[in-house]
Amino acid sequence: MYDVVVVGQGLSGLLSAIWAGEQGKKVALVSKGTGKLLQSTGFMDFYGKKPATEMTKEAVDKFKQLMTKLNLPYLGDFGSKVSVVTGSGYLKETILYPETVVPVPDSGRVLVVGFTEIADFQPAFVKGNLERERPELVVDTLTVSLEQKSLRTMTQLDAARLLDKKENRAKVLKQIKAQMQKRNLGQPELYIFPASLGIENWRTVLQEFSVELGAPVTEAPGMPPNAPAVRLFESLRKAAIRMGTRFYSDTEVIGSHVEENLVRSLKIQTSNHTTEIIGRTYIIAAGGVLGGGHVMTAQGLKDTVLGLETDAYGQYSVCPENVLLVGASRGTKELHCGITGGVSAIQSSYESVLSLTK
Amino acid sequence: MHNTLYPKPSFDQCIKCNACVIDCPVSNVSLDFGGPKHLGPELKRLIENNEYIDDSRIDLCTLCGNCDLSCPENVQVSTLLAFSKEAHAEIAGTKFRDFVLANAETVGKLASVFAPITNLALKMKPVRKIMEGVMGLDSERLFPSYRFKNFNRIYKKKTANTKRKVAYYAGCYATYNAPEIAEAFVKVMEYNGIEVAKPDQKCCGIPMFANGQMKQGKKNAEYNINSFLEYTRQGYDVVVTCTSCTLALKKEYIMYLQSEGAHELARHVYDADEYLRMLHAEGELNTNFAEMNVKAGYYAPCHMKSQGIGNPAMDILSLIPGYEITDVAAGCCGQCGTYGFKKEKQDISLSIGKSMAEAVEEVNADYTVTECGMCKNALDQLTSKKTIHPMIVLAEAYEKAEKRS
Ligand SMILES: Cc1cc2nc3c(=O)[nH]c(=O)nc-3n(C[C@H](O)[C@H](O)[C@H](O)COP(=O)(O)OP(=O)(O)OC[C@H]3O[C@@H](n4cnc5c(N)ncnc54)[C@H](O)[C@@H]3O)c2cc1C
Numbered sequence: 088m089y090d091v092v093v094v095g096q097g098l099s100g101l102l103s104a105i106w107a108g109e110q111g112k113k114v115a116l117v118s119k120g121t122g123k124l125l126q127s128t129g130f131m132d133f134y135g136k137k138p139a140t141e142m143t144k145e146a147v148d149k150f151k152q153l154m155t156k157l158n159l160p161y162l163g164d165f166g167s168k169v170s171v172v173t174g175s176g177y178l179k180e181t182i183l184y185p186e187t188v189v190p191v192p193d194s195g196r197v198l199v200v201g202f203t204e205i206a207d208f209q210p211a212f213v214k215g216n217l218e219r220e221r222p223e224l225v226v227d228t229l230t231v232s233l234e235q236k237s238l239r240t241m242t243q244l245d246a247a248r249l250l251d252k253k254e255n256r257a258k259v260l261k262q263i264k265a266q267m268q269k270r271n272l273g274q275p276e277l278y279i280f281p282a283s284l285g286i287e288n289w290r291t292v293l294q295e296f297s298v299e300l301g302a303p304v305t306e307a308p309g310m311p312p313n314a315p316a317v318r319l320f321e322s323l324r325k326a327a328i329r330m331g332t333r334f335y336s337d338t339e340v341i342g343s344h345v346e347e348n349l350v351r352s353l354k355i356q357t358s359n360h361t362t363e364i365i366g367r368t369y370i371i372a373a374g375g376v377l378g379g380g381h382v383m384t385a386q387g388l389k390d391t392v393l394g395l396e397t398d399a400y401g402q403y404s405v406c407p408e409n410v411l412l413v414g415a416s417r418g419t420k421e422l423h424c425g426i427t428g429g430v431s432a433i434q435s436s437y438e439s440v441l442s443l444t445k
Numbered sequence: 446m447h448n449t450l451y452p453k454p455s456f457d458q459c460i461k462c463n464a465c466v467i468d469c470p471v472s473n474v475s476l477d478f479g480g481p482k483h484l485g486p487e488l489k490r491l492i493e494n495n496e497y498i499d500d501s502r503i504d505l506c507t508l509c510g511n512c513d514l515s516c517p518e519n520v521q522v523s524t525l526l527a528f529s530k531e532a533h534a535e536i537a538g539t540k541f542r543d544f545v546l547a548n549a550e551t552v553g554k555l556a557s558v559f560a561p562i563t564n565l566a567l568k569m570k571p572v573r574k575i576m577e578g579v580m581g582l583d584s585e586r587l588f589p590s591y592r593f594k595n596f597n598r599i600y601k602k603k604t605a606n607t608k609r610k611v612a613y614y615a616g617c618y619a620t621y622n623a624p625e626i627a628e629a630f631v632k633v634m635e636y637n638g639i640e641v642a643k644p645d646q647k648c649c650g651i652p653m654f655a656n657g658q659m660k661q662g663k664k665n666a667e668y669n670i671n672s673f674l675e676y677t678r679q680g681y682d683v684v685v686t687c688t689s690c691t692l693a694l695k696k697e698y699i700m701y702l703q704s705e706g707a708h709e710l711a712r713h714v715y716d717a718d719e720y721l722r723m724l725h726a727e728g729e730l731n732t733n734f735a736e737m738n739v740k741a742g743y744y745a746p747c748h749m750k751s752q753g754i755g756n757p758a759m760d761i762l763s764l765i766p767g768y769e770i771t772d773v774a775a776g777c778c779g780q781c782g783t784y785g786f787k788k789e790k791q792d793i794s795l796s797i798g799k800s801m802a803e804a805v806e807e808v809n810a811d812y813t814v815t816e817c818g819m820c821k822n823a824l825d826q827l828t829s830k831k832t833i834h835p836m837i838v839l840a841e842a843y844e845k846a847e848k849r850s
Contacts, residue, residue, distance in 0.1 A: 088726075115755055120517035121464045237476035238502055239483060244467060245476060287800075312467050320467075328774035329808075333755035336514040357753035358696035359711035379517065 089115040089333070091443065092353060092366030094340050094392055095380070097122020098429060099372035099414035101323040102436040105153065107370070107443060108330035115364060116332050117355055119339040121320070123377055128282070128308035129315030130171065131161070131183035131429025136421055139165055143430065146437035147183065157322045160186050165430070172279055174208050174309020176216030182430050185315045187284045187293055189277055189305040194223035198275040199307075200263060201230040204241040207310040208281040227272050231262035246283035247314035250292050260299045275302055282306040282313035289318060335364065340373075342394035343407075350393065350407045368409045370439055375401065375415025375425035388419065401425065411439035456486035456493075456525065458518040465512035465522050470777035471505055474796035478505040481512035485525035499536045503529045505793065507781035508655045509747040510692070524700040527654050534657025542580045546783035547656035550648035553591065553621030560593040583791045587826050589622045589818065596624040596643075600631065605640035605681065609729075611720075612676035612683050613641045614669070616690035617648050618818030626818075629840035630686050630717055636843040637724060637731045642681065645672045649693035652783050659701065666698045670706045677713040686717045686836055688749040688816045689782065695752060716749070716816070718757035718835055725764070735845030736766040737838075742773045742810035744801070744824060744832075746817035747781075758816060758835040765842045770814065775804035780823035795827075802827040814838065 091107045093100050096118035104116045131150075133139065147165040154161045163169060163183040169190040170178040176199075178191060191197075199217070201210040210228035217226050233241070233249055249255045266272075278296070284306050285292035296304045306315060328334065335355065342354040344363070352363040373380025373392050381388045387399025396404045401418035403410070412418075413435040414427040422431060465481040466472050472480045479502035492498055503526065512522035534543075545552060556563040566572045567588045577584040596615055605611060611634055619627040631641045646669055653662035673683050673694075685691040694714045698707035715723070724730040743759050759770050779797030784790055805813055805828040812831040813824055824832040 119519055121468070121515045122517065125464045125467055125515075126462050235476055239476065239479050241476065242463070242466070244463075248473060312463050317467055325774040328772045331759075331772070333760075334750065335753045335755050336750055338753035339519070355753070358699060359694075359714060359752075 089113050089364070089366040091115070091368050091370060092117060092364055093370045093372060094118070094353070095122060095372035095374060095378060095414070095416075096120070096334075096336075097372060097374050097378055097414065097432070098124045098323075099374070099427065099432040099436050100370070101327055102150070102433060103370045103372055103413055103440055104327045104332045105323065105330060106149075106436065106440040108327065108332055110440065110443060112443065114332045115335060115366065116327065117335040117338050117340055117353070117364060119337065119379065122374055124320050125316055126311040127316050127429070128173075128179075128181075128313050129185060129317075129319045130181040130188070130308070131163075131433065132179075132181050133168070133430040134423050134426050134428035135431045136423060139430075142438060143434050146434040147430065149437055150433045151183070157326055159318055159322050162186060162188075172213070172217060172305070172307045174213065174281060174307045176213035176220070178220045185318070187289055187306050187315060189303045191217075191221060192224065192276060193221060195276045196225040196227065196273055197277045197279055198267075198272065199226060199228045199279045201228070202246055202281065202283075203230055203232040204235065204237065205243060205246055205281050205283070206240065207243070208307070213279065213307065227275065229263065229266045229270070229272070231259055231266065234258050242312055243281050243283040243310070243314060244286075244312040244317055246281060247286050247317070250283060250285045251288040256292060256295055260296070263300065277302060278304040279307050280304060282308040282315055284314060286314060286318055286321070289314070340392050343392075345393075345395070345407055348405065348407050349409050353393075368411060368443060370411045370413060371416040372413045372436070373416050374427070375419070375422070377426060378415060380416050381425065388425075392416075411442060413439050456489040456520060459486035459490075459520045460518060461487070462517065464515040464517055468511045468515035470509060470511060470779070470797045471507060471793060475505065475793050478502055481506070481522045481526060484529055485512065485522040486520055488529060489525050497532060499533055500529065501533060501537060503533050505790070506530065507777070507784045508651075509777050509781055510751045511747055511777065514750060521700060527659070527701065530654070530657040531659035539657065540581065542582065542787070543656045543783075544658070545580070546786060547653045547658045547661065548648075549652045549783065550617050553595070553617050556591040557593055557595040557621045560591045564590040577788055581788045582786050583788045585791065586786055587822065588786070589618070589822055591621055592624055594624065596620040596627040599624060600627065600643055602640075603642055603644065605642045607638060607640045609639045610676075610679075610681040611639055611641045612673055612681040613643050614646055614649070614673070614683055614685045614690055614694065615643060616685065616687040619686055622818060623834070626686055626834045626836055629834070629836040630684075632840045633721070633836055633843065637721075637729070642676065644676050649690040651689045651693050651697070654697060654701070655782055655784065663701060666693070666702055666707070669694070670698060670702075670704070670710050673710055674706060677710060681713075682720065683710070683714045684717050684720045685714065686816065686834070687818060688716065688746045688752070689819070691716045692748040692751050716752060716754060716757060718761045718816075719752075719754045721761045721839075722757045725761070730764075731843070732764055733846045734765040734839075734842035735849055737842055737845075738767045739769065739812075740810050741768065741770040742805060742808045742813045742830070743770050744773055744775055744778070744805065744813050744815040744820060746815060746820045747777050749816060758814060762814065762835055762838060765838070768842075771808055771810065773804040773808045773810075773813070775801040777801065778820040778823035780819045782819050785819075785823060798823050798827045805830060
């Protein structure tokens with residue numbers, strides 16, 4: 088018997104589990120797989136239909152506190168959007184971003200550095216689009232090699248893990264400096280890298296690169312896996328486990344037992360059997376259509392988790408009293424196309440957990 | 446040419462999101478491995494209705510199953526990988542060493558007969574060097590020791606006569622290397638008024654599947670299924686103390702055999718702590734534990750996480766007064782059954798183990814609790830802490846309480 092059973096291991100589910108755990112609740116987290124966090128940039132965007140409120144600010148502050156405690160601080164403020172560059176060179180507006188990221192300046196000089204091995208990040212392509220987005224910016228490019236033999240197509244994550252090691256950083260820095268000198272490139276105000284500035288040792292990577300290169304460095308997220316997303320996922324998961332959250336992984340919720348408008352148990356399925364899990368409160372963070380909590384039908388959205396009737400927008404016709412909905416599980420009335428976005432995930436998780444105390 | 450008849454879970458749902466790659470312990474430390482996505486669903490998509498492509502990179506997969514846990518689309522990645530391993534072993538052949546490692550049970554039987562000699566030899570540097578040279582076994586890796594008084598010699602009970610009846614699947618490790626785990630389990634059950642029968646059983650097959658010896662593994666699976674179904678049909682519950690064996694009985698047999706029998710058996714299988722937790726939920730657990738002032742760390746084996754059972758070892762141990770236990774939140778140990786004994790995999794195996802060791806030291810508990818004998822092998826070698834099976838702790842807590850009263 089748990090105090091809280093969370094369904095979903097995305098950003099919403101992990102935050103709900105951690106915050107419920109902070110209140111001393113006994114928490115179980117049931118999920119059939121990881122959430123969309125791993126395919127995201129790791130930046131917290133705002134896609135909500137309703138404008139931000141005081142609650143948004145409170146939740147965002149709470150998130151920033153948590154991330155500072157987990158040694159992965161986030162910058163940015165709920166009231167203001169900033170423009171960051173992506174791996175295609177286009178700009179994207181976001182609210183919160185990790186310390187490995189610096190917003191793009193309006194003018195001045197930047198240098199885009201690619202890795203030969205990472206096909207998804209092409210400096211020339213980044214330059215073309217970035218110059219269109221920021222006409223007053225001077226954009227230089229160069230490409231260096233990670234100097235690794237690989238038997239598979241390398242990703243940004245592979246590059247990030249390589250840069251965790253000092254010898255690989257040294258090789259990369261040496262090539263950058265040599266090329267800049269040879270091509271007589273002017274000193275930029277910002278270096279733009281793929282989203283791969285280390286995983287465990289991101290602080291060292293950041294520190295070493297900016298000192299050695301004489302200017303701040305930033306990560307431009309593109310094709311997943313993006314290092315900031317992986318760092319965020321791994322640190323949230325670790326925090327939840329250390330706090331005692333019981334993970335029921337590779338486990339699908341396939342219905343519920345409801346009595347007197349209260350969920351008494353969830354029906355869960357694992358490889359060997361179908362059984363039940365019991366909680367006092369249930370937090371549904373199943374990600375809507377994208378996360379698997381809803382399916383699209385000709386009649387509109389249908390819920391796959393509790394097996395209860397919903398309206399066409401995915402909202403439960405009668406929501407059981409001990410069920411809290413977070414993220415896209417709230418349906419498409421509240422979120423554009425049912426896409427949650429980091430800020431709404433943070434806010435709805437925070438609101439739900441707050442209501443546990445009442 | 447090859448058996449490309451994969452079980453139902455198909456590659457169709459794979460959207461190439463890379464979640465499995467992010468969570469793959471081997472991909473994370475080596476660029477030589479193709480990765481679960483490429484060698485699982487993608488390879489399968491490529492060869493469906495086409496000529497088989499053999500990819501030797503599959504050899505680096507440990508079958509830890511983390512890919513299945515991370516996949517948001519419910520693709521049974523590890524099953525696809527296991528079949529790639531089978532096909533590769535058939536095409537490329539099997540090293541004598543891998544054949545020996547796959548047959549852990551035969552090795553256990555022989556080694557325990559000559560236990561004092563084997564153990565001594567396994568600890569001697571010159572012998573280990575020869576094993577490395579001749580067999581490709583890593584001379585730096587410590588091997589678990591063997592017991593002459595193995596569990597088969599000690600325990601022969603074939604039936605149980607209590608209300609709840611347990612059919613115990615002991616597995617090779619608790620039979621040949623650490624019979625004290627099996628004995629502790631029987632004791633814990635006794636304290637709960639439950640008799641334990643030990644049906645005829647063979648190695649669960651996990652080391653065979655991992656070494657591409659699918660045919661042999663399936664044979665063992667059939668044997669175990671038939672042997673244990675005779676018990677479950679008489680009302681016995683099947684309880685297991687090794688998390689890899691448990692996963693074989695709960696999941697691998699279903700995935701690889703796709704048989705009615707595998708499904709029927711799986712429904713009756715419990716991890717030992719999961720079983721105790723169920724007794725507790727039904728108000729049947731004897732909770733007369735002595736107080737133990739311990740701050741323990743828990744290391745979750747990958748094959749425990751794969752079962753979707755939360756964390757029953759911690760749930761049960763937390764019932765002991767004064768017993769504090771924290772999950773160290775570590776990933777794979779890198780030993781991965783027989784994988785860590787192989788010389789050419791030494792770098793990968795030890796790099797994977799490094800972050801596990803860091804997590805254990807970070808929590809800095811009195812000792813580490815874990816169910817898996819092979820994880821214990823890695824923990825013993827890579828951390829400064831002692832490693833204990835939860836059944837040993839529980840048996841001690843019951844015994845102390847009994848002496849006290
Ligand atoms: C490709 C992609 C990129 C994105 N990038 C960004 C970005 O850069 N910035 C941003 O702010 N937002 C981004 N988003 C939006 C994203 O929706 C949210 O930011 C956020 O990650 C959603 O989190 P969530 O926890 O609510 O849902 P999800 O991450 O979708 O998690 C849903 C969880 O529920 C589980 N689940 C579902 N049904 C069941 C069931 N029946 N039983 C058990 N478990 C179940 C799933 O396994 C999963 O763990 C992106 C979305 C996508 C798809």
